[in-house]
Amino acid sequence: MALFLPATNDIPLLFQSTEPLVITRRSRSKRLQSFIHYEHSSHPRRFIILFFTIIFVSLAIGWLIAGLVRLRQTATYLESCADQKVQCATGTSLVCSLSSSICLCPEQNYWDTKTQMCLGVRSINMTCSINEQCDTSKGLICQTIGLCQCPQNTYYTSSGCITYLLWGAACVGSGAAPCNPQFDLTCDNVTQTCLCPSSTYWSYAGCESLSTYAGYCDKNKSCNTQIGLFCRLPDSNTPCDCPLQSKFYTCDCQQGQTWITATSSSGTSTCMNQGTYYSNCTNDSQCPQAVNLVCIGGICNCNLPLWYWSPTSSKCLPCESQGHILIQYSSQWVCTRLISSSLITYTASKVACTGVGWSLISPIFASDISAIAQIYPTYRLWIDMETSLGSSNYTNNIFPNNQSNWNNYISRSLAAVYSTYTYALQIVPSYDKAMVFEGNTNLDVGQALCAFY
Numbered sequence: 466m467a468l469f470l471p472a473t474n475d476i477p478l479l480f481q482s483t484e485p486l487v488i489t490r491r492s493r494s495k496r497l498q499s500f501i502h503y504e505h506s507s508h509p510r511r512f513i514i515l516f517f518t519i520i521f522v523s524l525a526i527g528w529l530i531a532g533l534v535r536l537r538q539t540a541t542y543l544e545s546c547a548d549q550k551v552q553c554a555t556g557t558s559l560v561c562s563l564s565s566s567i568c569l570c571p572e573q574n575y576w577d578t579k580t581q582m583c584l585g586v587r588s589i590n591m592t593c594s595i596n597e598q599c600d601t602s603k604g605l606i607c608q609t610i611g612l613c614q615c616p617q618n619t620y621y622t623s624s625g626c627i628t629y630l631l632w633g634a635a636c637v638g639s640g641a642a643p644c645n646p647q648f649d650l651t652c653d654n655v656t657q658t659c660l661c662p663s664s665t666y667w668s669y670a671g672c673e674s675l676s677t678y679a680g681y682c683d684k685n686k687s688c689n690t691q692i693g694l695f696c697r698l699p700d701s702n703t704p705c706d707c708p709l710q711s712k713f714y715t716c717d718c719q720q721g722q723t724w725i726t727a728t729s730s731s732g733t734s735t736c737m738n739q740g741t742y743y744s745n746c747t748n749d750s751q752c753p754q755a756v757n758l759v760c761i762g763g764i765c766n767c768n769l770p771l772w773y774w775s776p777t778s779s780k781c782l783p784c785e786s787q788g789h790i791l792i793q794y795s796s797q798w799v800c801t802r803l804i805s806s807s808l809i810t811y812t813a814s815k816v817a818c819t820g821v822g823w824s825l826i827s828p829i830f831a832s833d834i835s836a837i838a839q840i841y842p843t844y845r846l847w848i849d850m851e852t853s854l855g856s857s858n859y860t861n862n863i864f865p866n867n868q869s870n871w872n873n874y875i876s877r878s879l880a881a882v883y884s885t886y887t888y889a890l891q892i893v894p895s896y897d898k899a900m901v902f903e904g905n906t907n908l909d910v911g912q913a914l915c916a917f918y
Contacts, residue, residue: 693736708750757781818915
């Protein structure tokens with residue numbers, strides 16, 4: 466259809482500007498039609514691009530799934546390889562164990578977690594950080610010092626770690642292992658067994674030092690029995706308290722013995738039998754307390770004068786237990802007894818006393834005689850003095866009621882002699898005034914006053 470347009474001159478001024486507008490509209494219409502045509506024409510292209518994109522993504526996903534499936538078919542250390550499609554990871558030296566169907570390292574190899582590979586095991590004294598790095602087939606372990614070594618109580622040989630012999634095991638013969646040096650055991654040539662050294666004992670944890678006197682113990686073999694010690698337990702033997710007071714769970718000597726400490730003359734401390742009456746000693750524990758002996762002046766003796774030695778009882782008895790009398794004079798106590806004497810002489814008195822193990826009583830001062838006279842008030846006192854020539858000299862006889870006569874006599878004429886010479890003091894149980902003692906001593910029979918002090 467033709468479009469009629471009027472001439473320009475015929476067009477009013479108002480419409481003269483419409484031609485460019487019409488042209489512009491046409492141009493826009495053409496562009497719009499061209500765009501619409503383009504849109505409809507590019508749709509197949511976009512579809513093709515989308516189609517190929519979908520195919521590519523699908524292939525990628527398939528490849529990823531296939532890769533994952535392929536990865537799952539490779540097993541690492543300790544993973545199952547029972548499925549025939551599953552293989553142990555290559556490049557790791559892993560092998561599928563026929564017995565357990567898991568991936569393991571070959572013999573003489575271990576799995577290294579850092580390198581994710583099987584590496585060869587290490588031999589004796591090589592560095593390590595875990596036990597698996599050491600040759601466990603030979604018993605090696607990784608010790609705390611960071612070296613592959615044998616466990617405690619074993620030693621290394623070419624065939625592996627071998628256990629040492631323990632206490633009491635036979636140690637002589639071909640192929641016998643050595644005694645355990647870690648326990649200080651040695652092979653005894655006599656018994657041919659592994660034993661502890663001297664002065665030690667086996668405690669199932671090693672050789673331990675023997676306890677000495679008063680040391681701790683829990684059984685007899687804890688003490689040095691070679692020197693007589695035993696372990697005093699609640700149900701054990703009676704202790705000796707020698708010299709220390711005995712206590713439970715300590716090493717002690719047997720009753721009747723004493724502990725002797727080593728000296729320059731005696732180089733070994735040991736338990737020894739206690740002494741007897743009048744034997745040498747250095748302390749009370751060396752004298753048998755069972756018979757009441759104590760060490761006095763280096764001699765085992767009774768605690769005189771309170772106690773005296775009884776030959777018939779073979780022990781120390783209290784002075785007054787047998788009817789003897791304690792007398793105190795010159796600031797000392799004296800145990801006294803009367804013993805029959807054949808004659809009123811010094812010699813006879815001495816024999817009477819020493820014959821039973823006693824001594825002559827020896828008062829020093831006149832006041833001592835007075836004290837003695839008061840103890841024996843119904844007796845008559847007689848003194849015999851041994852002169853420098855060794856003979857007896859009858860010096861005086863007195864009565865208890867005439868003490869002043871004795872005192873005057875001593876102070877007047879016998880003070881020097883009295884303190885210089887030895888003498889005997891006798892007590893006469895009866896007295897006949899018609900008798901002259903000094904004239905005929907054979908008729909005079911008295912009792913010697915003997916003493917322990």
